[in-house]
Amino acid sequence: MIDEIVRRQIEDLHTRYIRAIDDDRLEHWPALFTEQCVYKIMTRENYDRGLPLAVMDCRSRGMLEDRVTGLRKINVFEPQRYLHQICGLSIDGIEDGAVRCRSNYLVVRTMAEGAMSIFSAGIYLDRIVLEPSGPRFEERIVIADSRRIDTLLVIPL
Amino acid sequence: MIDEIVRRQIEDLHTRYIRAIDDDRLEHWPALFTEQCVYKIMTRENYDRGLPLAVMDCRSRGMLEDRVTGLRKINVFEPQRYLHQICGLSIDGIEDGAVRCRSNYLVVRTMAEGAMSIFSAGIYLDRIVLEPSGPRFEERIVIADSRRIDTLLVIPL
Amino acid sequence: MIDEIVRRQIEDLHTRYIRAIDDDRLEHWPALFTEQCVYKIMTRENYDRGLPLAVMDCRSRGMLEDRVTGLRKINVFEPQRYLHQICGLSIDGIEDGAVRCRSNYLVVRTMAEGAMSIFSAGIYLDRIVLEPSGPRFEERIVIADSRRIDTLLVIPL
Amino acid sequence: MRQYTPGSRTPGDTIVGMKEPLLEWPAVGVTRSPYRVMSDPEIYAQEQQRIFRGPTWNYLCLEAEIPHPGTFRTAFIGETPVIVTRDKEGGIHAMVNRCAHKGAMLCVDPCGKRDTLVCPYHGWAYDLQGKLRGVPFQHGVAGKGGMPDGFDLTQHNLERVHVQSFYGLIFGTFSTTAEPLQTYLGPAMIDHISRVFHKPIEVLGYHHQVLHNNWKLYMENSRDPYHATILHTFYATFKLNRLTMDGGILVDHDGWHSINYSKGATLREGGGEYESGIRSVVEDVGLADPSLIHRKQEFDDGITVAIQSLFPSCVNQQIYNTLALRNVVPQGPLQCELHWTFFGYRDDTPELREMRLKQSNLIGPAGYVSIDDGVIGEYVQRGIAGTGIDASAVMEMGGHEVASTPGSRATEATLRGFWTGYRALMGL
Amino acid sequence: MRQYTPGSRTPGDTIVGMKEPLLEWPAVGVTRSPYRVMSDPEIYAQEQQRIFRGPTWNYLCLEAEIPHPGTFRTAFIGETPVIVTRDKEGGIHAMVNRCAHKGAMLCVDPCGKRDTLVCPYHGWAYDLQGKLRGVPFQHGVAGKGGMPDGFDLTQHNLERVHVQSFYGLIFGTFSTTAEPLQTYLGPAMIDHISRVFHKPIEVLGYHHQVLHNNWKLYMENSRDPYHATILHTFYATFKLNRLTMDGGILVDHDGWHSINYSKGATLREGGGEYESGIRSVVEDVGLADPSLIHRKQEFDDGITVAIQSLFPSCVNQQIYNTLALRNVVPQGPLQCELHWTFFGYRDDTPELREMRLKQSNLIGPAGYVSIDDGVIGEYVQRGIAGTGIDASAVMEMGGHEVASTPGSRATEATLRGFWTGYRALMGL
Amino acid sequence: MRQYTPGSRTPGDTIVGMKEPLLEWPAVGVTRSPYRVMSDPEIYAQEQQRIFRGPTWNYLCLEAEIPHPGTFRTAFIGETPVIVTRDKEGGIHAMVNRCAHKGAMLCVDPCGKRDTLVCPYHGWAYDLQGKLRGVPFQHGVAGKGGMPDGFDLTQHNLERVHVQSFYGLIFGTFSTTAEPLQTYLGPAMIDHISRVFHKPIEVLGYHHQVLHNNWKLYMENSRDPYHATILHTFYATFKLNRLTMDGGILVDHDGWHSINYSKGATLREGGGEYESGIRSVVEDVGLADPSLIHRKQEFDDGITVAIQSLFPSCVNQQIYNTLALRNVVPQGPLQCELHWTFFGYRDDTPELREMRLKQSNLIGPAGYVSIDDGVIGEYVQRGIAGTGIDASAVMEMGGHEVASTPGSRATEATLRGFWTGYRALMGL
Numbered sequence A, B, C: 001m002i003d004e005i006v007r008r009q010i011e012d013l014h015t016r017y018i019r020a021i022d023d024d025r026l027e028h029w030p031a032l033f034t035e036q037c038v039y040k041i042m043t044r045e046n047y048d049r050g051l052p053l054a055v056m057d058c059r060s061r062g063m064l065e066d067r068v069t070g071l072r073k074i075n076v077f078e079p080q081r082y083l084h085q086i087c088g089l090s091i092d093g094i095e096d097g098a099v100r101c102r103s104n105y106l107v108v109r110t111m112a113e114g115a116m117s118i119f120s121a122g123i124y125l126d127r128i129v130l131e132p133s134g135p136r137f138e139e140r141i142v143i144a145d146s147r148r149i150d151t152l153l154v155i156p157l
Numbered sequence D, E, F: 001m002r003q004y005t006p007g008s009r010t011p012g013d014t015i016v017g018m019k020e021p022l023l024e025w026p027a028v029g030v031t032r033s034p035y036r037v038m039s040d041p042e043i044y045a046q047e048q049q050r051i052f053r054g055p056t057w058n059y060l061c062l063e064a065e066i067p068h069p070g071t072f073r074t075a076f077i078g079e080t081p082v083i084v085t086r087d088k089e090g091g092i093h094a095m096v097n098r099c100a101h102k103g104a105m106l107c108v109d110p111c112g113k114r115d116t117l118v119c120p121y122h123g124w125a126y127d128l129q130g131k132l133r134g135v136p137f138q139h140g141v142a143g144k145g146g147m148p149d150g151f152d153l154t155q156h157n158l159e160r161v162h163v164q165s166f167y168g169l170i171f172g173t174f175s176t177t178a179e180p181l182q183t184y185l186g187p188a189m190i191d192h193i194s195r196v197f198h199k200p201i202e203v204l205g206y207h208h209q210v211l212h213n214n215w216k217l218y219m220e221n222s223r224d225p226y227h228a229t230i231l232h233t234f235y236a237t238f239k240l241n242r243l244t245m246d247g248g249i250l251v252d253h254d255g256w257h258s259i260n261y262s263k264g265a266t267l268r269e270g271g272g273e274y275e276s277g278i279r280s281v282v283e284d285v286g287l288a289d290p291s292l293i294h295r296k297q298e299f300d301d302g303i304t305v306a307i308q309s310l311f312p313s314c315v316n317q318q319i320y321n322t323l324a325l326r327n328v329v330p331q332g333p334l335q336c337e338l339h340w341t342f343f344g345y346r347d348d349t350p351e352l353r354e355m356r357l358k359q360s361n362l363i364g365p366a367g368y369v370s371i372d373d374g375v376i377g378e379y380v381q382r383g384i385a386g387t388g389i390d391a392s393a394v395m396e397m398g399g400h401e402v403a404s405t406p407g408s409r410a411t412e413a414t415l416r417g418f419w420t421g422y423r424a425l426m427g428l
């Protein structure tokens, strides 16, 4: 039975995560993960069929940093923001030192000229380690309900 | 004044509820209700005008089980998933042994080929009994803001 | 470090806020603010560019009451409801007696004939004072991600 | 995928510079219907003009919904918004929900009570018969401005819809040359309406369901006896309705209208295909709470399921003890909205009322029976996308005729009847 | 209900194989306008060609928004995306926001600062006048490939928009035969522009509002004196604006443009319909914080509310101390987007600036006055759905003429003027 | 901005009362393409008829996706839904996913295993070759109703799509007069397909990406060597692909198809524009985890990037060790959906499989290289909105010819080839 203090710490980690993305402070996003982390965005279609292809497939904090570099300096895309809604956090156990938990997410994307849309909805499957400096994501698997991506995906979910 | 332990128990019940639906583990959904339960989906239009017609109108756990049977074995519909967002849980009092509470819900529906839409948004009006085995819904009235149902409703909200 | 009791009080204030709006009990909405309050709805576009124009710009509780009068007695608009989703409350410090906090919001608007849409998504930037009678908003700045308003805005966000 | 704009083409589009012919109907006649009629915007615009503004009677609402003087309800005839009112003397009137000045919708609320209909835009005021009664600043201000001499209020009434009420059902038409309502309906339809509406009813609630298919696909579905016991597995599995019960179909007015009925108590075990393993009978499935399908025999004719489909867009249904009217509102070639009005009788016992409400789980957007109809029209709409020019639906079940067959429901005569009416009005 | 695709029909559609005539205008002339012009895609496509690409001057932006060399702003002329730039020498230029190579949009940002305009797709680079300056790999790689001999950069500049700036307002036209801007505007319009823009302004913010109605319904609304004090209950109730004040309307250029003004200090109690119980005056209602409508008399002509409507799609408004330009961007026959530019003067005192911002509660998508206009056009659009071919709006208030009436606002002359311009350009 | 309705116009629209000519192609020929072809609904409807239902071979799916008897997969040819099956004997068949009775879609699931294809609506049952095998109640009930004598099941099979499989790629055509597949492809295309599909592949996953542009804008992009190293900054910056590598383009069948390839090991430092400061090379940027772009040389021809574009709508790509097929499904003039099928070889080592998956970060909707292509077509679609009737894209890079240039990629010959095929089929 995980106590409430840990739960609050994990909720705060989730809040820092959505802040970093929704405020466009993505440079702070990789630090929420451990050095040897996994961050994947998968569609429900591939995930359920056991197909390994991911939409975004990062296997180190460096690859997260490179995603920020790509977004800041490399790729061409229309200016856009995300707004997260998350709920239903459950803490589902401890596994070799990491807390397994999951939650529901919804991302509304807003384009510069004002168009809003439900860009993605699905679940977060997390492994979180409680370091002295606070909790970090050792693994976050994002499973998007829809197999479709509208236009492109450049900001992490 | 309901204490935080009860609140957490009720939050966990809500989380198990959205998991059962969003994960398509609907066979686990009826057990979240008492044997003699009420589960209704009403539109705001009928509810506010005092009209008794509901979109879904279950008056026993058996009728919940039959809804799962219908969905699994009987009805024809396009494959689809729900993703819930809930918030604003308030505990509004005790009434002959049951806790009255309510919350806001939002359901995003995603079709197999990827189309996402806001399928329903509204409130849950609940009566929850705290059994030794944990809390259960004695009554859940879902009041949907919209009078419209897009295409059909086969998965409970 | 703000303790959990205060956090719960602030969460309850947020819940009362969305109830007053989503239940169309707007007459209860001004009382959630202090007499000398600020309530503004700004678009991200103006806010980020340092332009002072707001969509709604109230500088006293009286101006909030006048907004309710306008909605009830003055303006012509299609009947509609809001449904809020909020999450990610963070308490970011104390500032001359007021608690600074913020959260994410999403408002789904439903028209009388049933059309639903994502009407607004963004953040709440709050200054909340803890009065003996409970917490109140001294300031709420709503920053909407989209620069567009669909049709009109008459119900506060 | 919700893509076309209701109202983006007024019928006029198709009059000025109209393409003739819109299509060639297959020579074999009403055993075929070309898929193009389900998607072509040009044809859709023509339907607004020739069917909904033509010599048809369109269901508007129930008298029970406008019980008192001054009460009103809004409705649609095709895409055209309509107001139905009861005036001070109790008379019933209908008019287009469009101000005669500059076109603003007068009533946004679906129902209510009013002394006069006042337009929000410039305040033109109409009485409950749609007659213009007041024009703000008609005489200007301080002798300046205002309407010119000879401005005649009587020339600016709301566009009138002719109404006739029959057993409490209010129908309307734009046409001055339409047959009388009862002639339009015909004797068999009249009998069935009187059967259901012989005593005061009470509305128990509404459903509104958006269908992503052409309005005609729903109307075909509503009068199709063939699909009922195959698509609707619930019917066949729990024996609410099978073709191996006594039942039949009745058509009227050259088949424009139809009734499809069955008698639950007459089921013959065996026979038909139900035991030969078609998917419509699911093995090893039961109801944990069978009280759902307990029924009370309300009508002494023994009919337990009866679907009456009135051209162009109204359905009057009895499924066990559920009674409802369904009205289809077209919203472009690829979408329509189905409005359900669920009712009982004012003298229902509490037990019967509860039974109706419990059985409401059978119908509506979440009904065990009707769920399937919510998507099947969309499946057709998606199936016919990109079809070649000559692709057509086939309707030969029961032969090539359009006639009542009291003893049999293994027929598509009711569909051939729909297309008979459609072709007559559309000139196709 | 967001259904038509801007850009899905290029004007060309209607040239090749165009249906003539698009419609017959009612014989009585501009006291009527057929509702079809508010919804027909064919007519909409024609408007893009004949009005927005025709001999009209279209408001683009303010000089104050491109103050420095290299600053730019994007805008629209009808559906066509446009870039407005200030070059190194301070000259102002406008061009279509479409690369001359394969059509990519050059500037996605609404404003900014650039030395050159570089296309993201293949890197073609244009100077701030829209002249093509560089083509990557023009000469190929290692002597292979590249542009053919005789490829002439000067033949591939961005499509030019002719601009004229007047008191800091930048207008553009595609037409080489358009009258000079000042002739197009006319003396009364010029006077009013100079009245408002006589000293340096400062932009205080923007609003963007999506309206679910044809762009012309908004332009009619903007110049309609009749609705102002009836629809806008706030005006009449709190006496910001009533027809029983001194005021009038001025038209110019055959009525293509208009001004509708009133003088708050001249209100005559009584008179008009305001005391006779029309809904536009709400009894027993007050403001808990009346500071909202405290005003400062800025202009010595005593005018407190003035709405100037410039054909085809620009509005210049003063409501008390709120100053704003509104520009309508058509987005298909059934939708448009209203862009508000709210401003004050650079020399405003802090108190006056605060007053403008507090009064901003009167205007915009949430303004006590303008909220009503956000939906009324949609009510018209929905009211006219499914109309018969001949249905038309009626505009006889103030007679049948198009003329200024300095003493009266009980008139629709300004609307008749709009349709005069529309018919002239559309050949209807 | 998702606005047009797939299926709302069947090709028939454009046959009956068709406007001729749809447009005049610029006299200079394929160095220009008029922007109207990217947005006109009439032209779009014609493409469905003349291109997708015409003498073209359309990629459907991989044999590896229907490995066993009874397995099926759904696909699209243009807007038409199609089912591809493998029958009991292992034969491959394709048919329209539309019931021959009344048009319902037969298979909703994207893939699966079936003995027969049973329609949900009335239970008509088809075998895996699309032949009608059963009609419920064909003989009525108790001797009443049912199909008339002479109803012939063989006349009601599913509409057939002719298929040919080549190296495990299944192509289909509606046309009985289409050339054989290999003639349609041509020798260079055949060589390249055999190069990639010379041994058993394994599907590793799918992407589905909605693009808000006409389908042809994506197909142009896929075969455009010019944009590759300019738009795709990642290519040039990290030297995955530059025009200063050895590489070339090959075209076949008059340029209908093309391949654009480069050899990473042959990069010449300097040369080209890459050092002259075009935006496609970002200074001072590196990868924190460069393992992303470690590659294994799989093919002995030294080619590291190769994009093969097959008319009308299929792309076969190799970018480093990522292998994928892309298929474009048109969804109206302004939208299309891109289906990615990512694969490796069945004999891949675990290390190579991991390398492919890590490199999958380069492609798809979130790929460092392909992100840019997700929006550039939309930028064009928005850039060309409201264009004048004669506006056209310019394609003169590499001259005016359509020919392979093994030594150079500074050319748009591949695009001129696309328009050569388009004009031939569309009669423009």
Ligand code: FES
Pocket (backbone or CB within 6 Å): D099, D100, D101, D102, D103, D104, D119, D120, D121, D122, D123, D124
């Ligand atoms: S539109 Fe109704 S009064 Fe003017």
Ligand code: FES
Pocket (backbone or CB within 6 Å): E099, E100, E101, E102, E103, E104, E119, E120, E121, E122, E123, E124
């Ligand atoms: S489209 Fe602009 S450079 Fe090619």
Ligand code: FES
Pocket (backbone or CB within 6 Å): F099, F100, F101, F102, F103, F104, F119, F120, F121, F122, F123, F124
């Ligand atoms: S539509 Fe397929 S069986 Fe009738």
Ligand SMILES: [Fe+3]
Pocket (backbone or CB within 6 Å): D221, D222, D227, D228, D232, D370, D373
């Ligand atoms: Fe049915």
Ligand SMILES: [Fe+3]
Pocket (backbone or CB within 6 Å): E221, E222, E227, E228, E232, E370, E373
């Ligand atoms: Fe107004």
Ligand SMILES: [Fe+3]
Pocket (backbone or CB within 6 Å): F221, F222, F227, F228, F232, F370, F373
């Ligand atoms: Fe590319």
